[in-house]
Amino acid sequence: MIKLTKVTKEFPPRGRALSEVSFHLRKGEFAFLTGHSGSGKTTTLRLVHMADRPTSGEVRACGFSSELTSDREVWKLRRRVGYVFQEFRLLPGRTATENVAFALEVTGAPRRDILSRTHRLLAQVGLSSSSSMPVDELSGGERQRVAIARALVNDPLVVLADEPTGNLDDRATRGIMELFQELHARGTSLLVATHDLELVRRHPEFRVLELDEGRLVYDSGAVEEGAA
Amino acid sequence: MYALREAIAAIRRAPLLTILSAAMVALALFVVGVFGVVTYNLHQALTQIEERVEVVAYVRDDVLEDQVRELEGVLLELEEVRAVRFVSREDALLTARETLGEFEDLFSGLQVNPLPASLEVELQPGFRNPEAVARVAGLARRHPNVEDVAYGGDWVDRLHLLRQVGAIGTAILGMAFSLVAALIIATAVRIAIFARRDEIQVMRLVGATNGFIRRPFLLEGFLTGIAGGLLAAGLTYSAYLVVYRLVFPLDWIPMEWIAGGVIAGGAFGLLASAVAVRRYLREV
Incomplete structure (x- = not known):
């Protein structure tokens, strides 16, 4: 579903953000992407989302190759990938419903479907009562949940999440993880970037990819494969 | 339909920005409008003189x-x-x-x-x-x-020369004024779009096609241009009335000129939007 082959990303003049990173996330697989701040987690997610292109190597996601997909075609990939941004990236001045519905509107979905799916997703993330509030008036945690609802409303094949629980308390974090686990159970692939090692430890059943200064230094999937 | 709904919603969300943009467009086209009235009246005066040839x-x-x-x-x-x-x-x-x-x-x-x-x-x-x-x-x-x-050969020669100089002068000045108006409109629309560049990026990140993103902005730019054009027509007419009543009688410009100015305002707004949106579409 996601395959990185010797991916290097440089941001001149700042330097190298990723160095020859390779991993393969299969269909329906759930992996945590861990590492300190600046280790390359967000860069990896952006490369998968094709918001950036690798300096060398290849990224493949949902059948799209970074070498073959033009900027004009990238929307096709993005409709299959839900992205929960660290900084939320919601549309200011619009309600929670409008923000979530927007991800469906761009696909040309029928209005009735848009409303029903939007309400269902907002209910799932526990925001039914705040659905008509402008996102600017919501707390950080609530905005985080709007961002998650928006990423999931399209029934994506892959979910990329950048510190999705970073602004949430324990209870809300558990709620989000339950939601991710439901998605995983339904066959959705998830790549969740987090520096919260406690969260990772609570879910030993999921694969862990650890980055350090742009290098993939640990892959529990590879360890298991090696052991097998 | 989505484009129209979004364009109207965007205007409602930031009415002050829209009013300021439309006002900038209006002031730019007002200068062109005043120039139009002067040019038209000079043209009329020369035509009247020419009729005596x-x-x-x-x-x-x-x-x-x-x-x-x-x-x-x-x-x-x-x-x-x-x-x-x-x-x-x-x-x-x-x-x-x-x-x-x-x-x-x-x-x-x-x-x-x-x-x-x-x-x-x-x-x-x-x-x-x-x-x-x-x-x-x-x-x-x-x-x-x-x-x-x-047939007053010298007089006809001089009149013809005056007509040619007038035509060249008005063409150059007209182009200069139109260019300045176009640049001001482009700036006004770009400022409005700059304020919403994050929105464009978010649209792209959630899988909107470039066309889908562009359409409401183009429509908004066009509507802003049209609103500015209409406002400019109103301002020009007010200035015309003041001169007509207080200074000397003038002819009002033909309706086709006004329609042309308003449509030009819309076209400039649309074009400026297209250029500005294109820039932000490249960013993600």
Whole structure:
């Protein structure tokens, strides 16, 4: 579903953000992407989302190759990938419903479907009562949940999440993880970037990819494969 | 439908920004509008002067009425000629007495009318230039029943030169004003879009096609341009009324000019939006 082959990303003049990173996330697989701040987690997610292109190597996601997909075609990939941004990236001045519905509107979905799916997703993330509030008036945690609802409303094949629980308390974090686990159970692939090692430890059943200064230094999937 | 809904929603969300953009567009087009009124009135004044350009063919004294009719027919067949008017010797004397009142004593002492009969040849609007006037005058002069021809050659030359200088001047100034207006409109629209660049990026990140993102912005730019154009038309008309009532009477510009200005405002707004959105579409 996601395959990185010797991916290097440089941001001149700042330097190298990723160095020859390779991993393969299969269909329906759930992996945590861990590492300190600046280790390359967000860069990896952006490369998968094709918001950036690798300096060398290849990224493949949902059948799209970074070498073959033009900027004009990238929307096709993005409709299959839900992205929960660290900084939320919601549309200011619009309600929670409008923000979530927007991800469906761009696909040309029928209005009735848009409303029903939007309400269902907002209910799932526990925001039914705040659905008509402008996102600017919501707390950080609530905005985080709007961002998650928006990423999931399209029934994506892959979910990329950048510190999705970073602004949430324990209870809300558990709620989000339950939601991710439901998605995983339904066959959705998830790549969740987090520096919260406690969260990772609570879910030993999921694969862990650890980055350090742009290098993939640990892959529990590879360890298991090696052991097998 | 989505594009229209979004464009209207965007205007509602940030009415002040929209008003400021439309006001900038309006002020830019107002300058063009005032220039239009001045140009139109200069054009009208020159046209009125040009209408006086005519060729006068003086008929020989011994020519009979039938021969005058034949000469009139010959002149009317020329493509440059719009109308021919016969002025008899008596009419010529009467006109001279009316227009030259200070020489009344001289006229009343005349035993014989010294003025010749003539044919006043009015030219078609496109043929009031030195070449056409000279050709008609030459053809008339060569006719055996014509004694002499007058057409004020120097005056026609000067008028034609004035017309050409005016046309070139207004074209250059018009282009300069339009360019400045276009740049101001582009800036106004770009400022409005700059304020929403994050929105464009978010749209792209959730899988919107470039066309889908672009359409509401283009429509918004177009509507802002149209609103600015209409506002400019109102401002120009107000300025026209002030001058008309307090300074001197002027002609108001034709409706097609106003429609052209408003549509140009919309077109500039649309084009500026397209350029500005394109820039932000490249960023993610």
